[in-house]
Amino acid sequence: MHAPTDRSTDPPAPAPTAPTKRSGPTTASGPTTTAAAAAPAYRTDLDGLRGIAIALVACFHIWFGRVSGGVDVFLTLSGYFFIGSLVRHTVHAQSARIGFGETISPWPRLKRLLKRLLPALYTVLIAVAVLTALVVPQTRWLNIGREIFASALYYQNYYLAQNSQDYLAASSANSPLQHIWSMSMQGQFFVGALVVLLAVAGLIKLAGRRLPALTRPGVIRAIFAVIVAAVALASFAWAQYRLHIDQPFNYYDTRSRLWEPLVGGLLAIWMPAWRVAAWFRNTVTVVALALIATCGWWLDGVAQYPAALAWVPVGATLMVIWAGQVPAGQSLPAANRILAGRRAVWLGSLAYALYLIHWPLLIFYLTWRGTERATFAEGTVILVVSLGLSWLMKRYIEDPMRGGGRSALRYIRWPAHPRITYTAILTVALIALSAGTAGAIKAWDRHMSTVAVDTANLDPTSYPGARALLEGAPVPALDPQPTPLAVADDLPQTGPDGFMSDFAATEPAVGVYGDPDGAKTIALAGGSHAEMWIGALDAIGKANGFKILTYLKMGCPLTAEPDPTRLEGTPYPECRVWVDNVMAELARTRPDAVFTNSTRPDPAGPADHVPAGYVGIFDELTAQGIPVVGIRDIPWPHGPRGAINTPECLAAGGTARSCGTDRATALHPIDPAVDYAEGNPLFHRLDLSDGVCDADRCPAVVGNIIVYKDYHHLSATYVRTLTRELSRQLAAALPWAGPELP
Structure with a gap:
C-alpha cells in the first residue's frame, strides 16, 4: 500500500x-x-x-x-x-x-x-x-x-x-x-x-x-x-x-x-x-x-x-x-x-x-x-x-x-x-491550544479551497511541457505549473464527469468524448493509467471526427489474470467481474479500436514488461478482429529511497532532477511490446517515453510543467502537451484517426 x-x-x-x-x-x-x-x-x-x-x-x-x-x-x-x-x-x-x-x-x-x-x-x-x-x-x-x-x-x-x-x-x-x-x-x-x-x-x-x-x-x-x-x-x-x-x-x-x-x-x-x-x-x-x-x-x-x-x-x-x-x-x-x-x-x-x-x-x-x-x-x-x-x-x-x-x-x-x-x-491550556489548532486547520482548509488548477490557456511558448523534449522547444525561466499544491487536483476529465468507476463497481460507466457523432469509435479501457490519456485523445477525436467511449475503473487494467490484485497485493475480485463485463460489451459493440495499456513496471526486476494478463486480452480482442492500440506505460517515479511523490518532493525543496527517475531503472531501452506487435498485425504499439524522459533521466518538471500529480500518474496539464505526439503515433497506427495535429 x-x-x-x-x-x-x-x-x-x-x-x-x-x-x-x-x-x-x-x-x-x-x-x-x-x-x-x-x-x-x-x-x-x-x-x-x-x-x-x-x-x-x-x-x-x-x-x-x-x-x-x-x-x-x-x-x-x-x-x-x-x-x-x-x-x-x-x-x-x-x-x-x-x-x-x-x-x-x-x-x-x-x-x-x-x-x-x-x-x-x-x-x-x-x-x-x-x-x-x-x-x-x-x-x-x-x-x-x-x-x-x-x-x-x-x-x-x-x-x-x-x-x-x-x-x-x-x-x-x-x-x-x-x-x-x-x-x-x-x-x-x-x-x-x-x-x-x-x-x-x-x-x-x-x-x-x-x-x-x-x-x-x-x-x-x-x-x-x-x-x-x-x-x-x-x-x-x-x-x-x-x-x-x-x-x-x-x-x-x-x-x-x-x-x-x-x-x-x-x-x-x-x-x-x-x-x-x-x-x-x-x-x-x-x-x-x-x-x-x-x-x-x-x-x-x-x-x-x-x-x-x-x-x-x-x-x-x-x-x-x-x-x-x-x-x-x-x-x-x-x-x-x-x-x-x-x-x-x-x-x-x-x-x-x-x-x-x-x-x-x-x-x-x-x-x-x-x-x-x-x-x-x-x-x-x-x-x-x-x-x-x-x-x-x-x-x-x-x-x-x-x-x-x-x-x-x-x-x-x-x-x-x-x-x-x-x-x-x-485544562484551560489544552482547550485553548486545541481550539487554536482547530482554527489553524480550518484556515488552511479554506486557503486550499482557493487553490485551483487553471492551466487550460497556458502560453505554449512559456510552458512548452513535453515539446521541450520532443521538439527542442525553448524553456524560459518560470515557476512550474500547476504549483505543487495544486497539481494533485490536476485530474483527467473523466473523474469529475463521473466516468471513473470506483473499487466496488462491477459494471462500466461509459463516457462519450471526442466527436459524439463520429463515424469511427475508439474504446478507451482500463485503469487510471489508461484514463490519463483522455485529455489528449479527446482533443484528437474532436479534430479528426471520431468518437471515444470510456470504460475505466480504479486500479483495474484490462487483464485476463484470473485473480487480479490491487497495488498493495490484496485480492480485487470486483476487477475480474468488471473486466469480464467490459469485454462482453466490447464484443457486442465492436469498436473500431481499443486503446489500453501495453506495459507495466516489472515486479521481478527493474524496468517494464508486458504482463501475461495483458497479452490474454490482446489475443481475445484481436481474435475477434478488433484492433488494439497498446500504449506503453509511463515511468513510475522512484529513487534509491523508494517511490517518489513528485508534488511532495518538489514542495520539500527538491528539483526537477532530484525528484526525477533514472530512465534505465524504469524503462527498457526498447518497448517490451515490440515482439508481440511484430507477431500480431492488429496490435499497434505506441511509445511516448521520449516525451517524458530524456536520454538518461525522467525529470519531475519538463518545459515548466510538473509531470506527475502524485506517485505515478501524469498531470492532466502535462498530458495535453503530449497531444501532438500522441496524434502523430495514433495516425500512423490507424490512418482514419489522422491526420496528426499541426
Missing part, C-alpha cells in the same frame, strides 16, 4: 484499560461502586501483558515494519475489562437500591473515559499539528489536518478506510496519525457497548419487578452472554466475508473488529473454573506469550486481520487471562508472576502514552531524514525518546487529569488564588 513501508497501515492503539496502581478493582470505565459488585481481584499480570504488547507494537513498527499481535491483545483486554465492568454494574443494580436512572446512565463511565483518553490524545494532536508545519511539505498539510479532526472526534478508522479506497489519495500513506484508527475503533466500541448494555440493564431492572428470576446474577450473565456472543459471531462472520471482498476497508472497519473485544467480554462474563495443575496453567501462559510475541513474523496482519487468523493473538490473550484466574488460595503460575513483575507493569502503565507517541515520532523523523526506514541505532533512540516522553505525558498530563489520588500535582494550587489548581490550568 504504501510509502514509506507497510508500517503505515499498522496497528491499533492500546485500550484504555485499568490503571496499574489502586487498592480496589477498576475497569476501563473506572472503579466499581462497591464491593457488592463482586469484582475479581486485581490482575497486575494483565498490566504486564499490556507492557509486553506495547513493546511488540513499538518494536515491530520502528525496527521491522510489520504488524505485531500487540494490538489484538489490547482489543481483547479492552472487552474483558469494559464488559466485565458493565455486567458487574448490572448485577449490583439489581441487588442494591439503585434507581432506574442511575442504572442506565452512561455519564459516570463516559466521564471517566473522557478524562482517561482525551488529555493525552489532544496533547499529541497539538504536537502533530506543530511538527507538521515544521517538518512536512505543504502538500500534505490538508490531509494531516483532516486526520487531526478525524482522530479528535474518533472516526479516524473510517477516514482512513475511505481514503484507502481512493486511488488518487496515495499521498496520505505516511500519515503520522495512521495509528489512531484503532483508538477510534475502540472509542466507538466503548460508546456502543455502553449504550446497548446499559439499555439491557435498564430493561432487566424494569422486567425484574414482575419476573424476579431475571434479577439473579446467573440469569443476568446469561442474558449478557447471549447478546455479546451473537454480536461477536456476526462481527466475525462479517470480517471473514469482507476479507476476500475489500480487505483494505475491512482492516479498519469497526464492524469487522468488534468480535475481538467482545470475546474478551465473554470471558469476563463466564470464566471457566476448571481446576487444573499449576504446571498446566504455566504451560498455557508460556505458549500464549510465545504466540503473541512471534505471530508478527509468520502472519501478515495487514492482509489477514481481523479475520480467522486474528484468533492467534486474540486466543493467546484469552489463554493468559484464563491461566492467571486461579482459584482462591492458589498462587499465580510462574509465567504470570513474571508478567506481574515491576518492569513489565511499569511499561504497561505507559502503554497508552507510548502508543500515542512512538508512531508520530517515527514518521516525523523519517520525513525529516528523507528516508524510509530507521536503522537499528536510530530506532533505539526513537524508542528511548518515546519512553521518556511517555513518562512525562503520564506524570504531568494523564495522571493529574484522571484524578483519584494518582498524582500529587492535582492538589497544587496557585497561592494567591486557591481555586486555580494545576489541573485547572492544564
Whole structure:
C-alpha cells in the first residue's frame, strides 16, 4: 500500500484499560461502586501483558515494519475489562437500591473515559499539528489536518478506510496519525457497548419487578452472554466475508473488529473454573506469550486481520487471562508472576502514552531524514525518546487529569488564588491550544479551497511541457505549473464527469468524448493509467471526427489474470467481474479500436514488461478482429529511497532532477511490446517515453510543467502537451484517426 513501508497501515492503539496502581478493582470505565459488585481481584499480570504488547507494537513498527499481535491483545483486554465492568454494574443494580436512572446512565463511565483518553490524545494532536508545519511539505498539510479532526472526534478508522479506497489519495500513506484508527475503533466500541448494555440493564431492572428470576446474577450473565456472543459471531462472520471482498476497508472497519473485544467480554462474563495443575496453567501462559510475541513474523496482519487468523493473538490473550484466574488460595503460575513483575507493569502503565507517541515520532523523523526506514541505532533512540516522553505525558498530563489520588500535582494550587489548581490550568491550556489548532486547520482548509488548477490557456511558448523534449522547444525561466499544491487536483476529465468507476463497481460507466457523432469509435479501457490519456485523445477525436467511449475503473487494467490484485497485493475480485463485463460489451459493440495499456513496471526486476494478463486480452480482442492500440506505460517515479511523490518532493525543496527517475531503472531501452506487435498485425504499439524522459533521466518538471500529480500518474496539464505526439503515433497506427495535429 504504501510509502514509506507497510508500517503505515499498522496497528491499533492500546485500550484504555485499568490503571496499574489502586487498592480496589477498576475497569476501563473506572472503579466499581462497591464491593457488592463482586469484582475479581486485581490482575497486575494483565498490566504486564499490556507492557509486553506495547513493546511488540513499538518494536515491530520502528525496527521491522510489520504488524505485531500487540494490538489484538489490547482489543481483547479492552472487552474483558469494559464488559466485565458493565455486567458487574448490572448485577449490583439489581441487588442494591439503585434507581432506574442511575442504572442506565452512561455519564459516570463516559466521564471517566473522557478524562482517561482525551488529555493525552489532544496533547499529541497539538504536537502533530506543530511538527507538521515544521517538518512536512505543504502538500500534505490538508490531509494531516483532516486526520487531526478525524482522530479528535474518533472516526479516524473510517477516514482512513475511505481514503484507502481512493486511488488518487496515495499521498496520505505516511500519515503520522495512521495509528489512531484503532483508538477510534475502540472509542466507538466503548460508546456502543455502553449504550446497548446499559439499555439491557435498564430493561432487566424494569422486567425484574414482575419476573424476579431475571434479577439473579446467573440469569443476568446469561442474558449478557447471549447478546455479546451473537454480536461477536456476526462481527466475525462479517470480517471473514469482507476479507476476500475489500480487505483494505475491512482492516479498519469497526464492524469487522468488534468480535475481538467482545470475546474478551465473554470471558469476563463466564470464566471457566476448571481446576487444573499449576504446571498446566504455566504451560498455557508460556505458549500464549510465545504466540503473541512471534505471530508478527509468520502472519501478515495487514492482509489477514481481523479475520480467522486474528484468533492467534486474540486466543493467546484469552489463554493468559484464563491461566492467571486461579482459584482462591492458589498462587499465580510462574509465567504470570513474571508478567506481574515491576518492569513489565511499569511499561504497561505507559502503554497508552507510548502508543500515542512512538508512531508520530517515527514518521516525523523519517520525513525529516528523507528516508524510509530507521536503522537499528536510530530506532533505539526513537524508542528511548518515546519512553521518556511517555513518562512525562503520564506524570504531568494523564495522571493529574484522571484524578483519584494518582498524582500529587492535582492538589497544587496557585497561592494567591486557591481555586486555580494545576489541573485547572492544564485544562484551560489544552482547550485553548486545541481550539487554536482547530482554527489553524480550518484556515488552511479554506486557503486550499482557493487553490485551483487553471492551466487550460497556458502560453505554449512559456510552458512548452513535453515539446521541450520532443521538439527542442525553448524553456524560459518560470515557476512550474500547476504549483505543487495544486497539481494533485490536476485530474483527467473523466473523474469529475463521473466516468471513473470506483473499487466496488462491477459494471462500466461509459463516457462519450471526442466527436459524439463520429463515424469511427475508439474504446478507451482500463485503469487510471489508461484514463490519463483522455485529455489528449479527446482533443484528437474532436479534430479528426471520431468518437471515444470510456470504460475505466480504479486500479483495474484490462487483464485476463484470473485473480487480479490491487497495488498493495490484496485480492480485487470486483476487477475480474468488471473486466469480464467490459469485454462482453466490447464484443457486442465492436469498436473500431481499443486503446489500453501495453506495459507495466516489472515486479521481478527493474524496468517494464508486458504482463501475461495483458497479452490474454490482446489475443481475445484481436481474435475477434478488433484492433488494439497498446500504449506503453509511463515511468513510475522512484529513487534509491523508494517511490517518489513528485508534488511532495518538489514542495520539500527538491528539483526537477532530484525528484526525477533514472530512465534505465524504469524503462527498457526498447518497448517490451515490440515482439508481440511484430507477431500480431492488429496490435499497434505506441511509445511516448521520449516525451517524458530524456536520454538518461525522467525529470519531475519538463518545459515548466510538473509531470506527475502524485506517485505515478501524469498531470492532466502535462498530458495535453503530449497531444501532438500522441496524434502523430495514433495516425500512423490507424490512418482514419489522422491526420496528426499541426
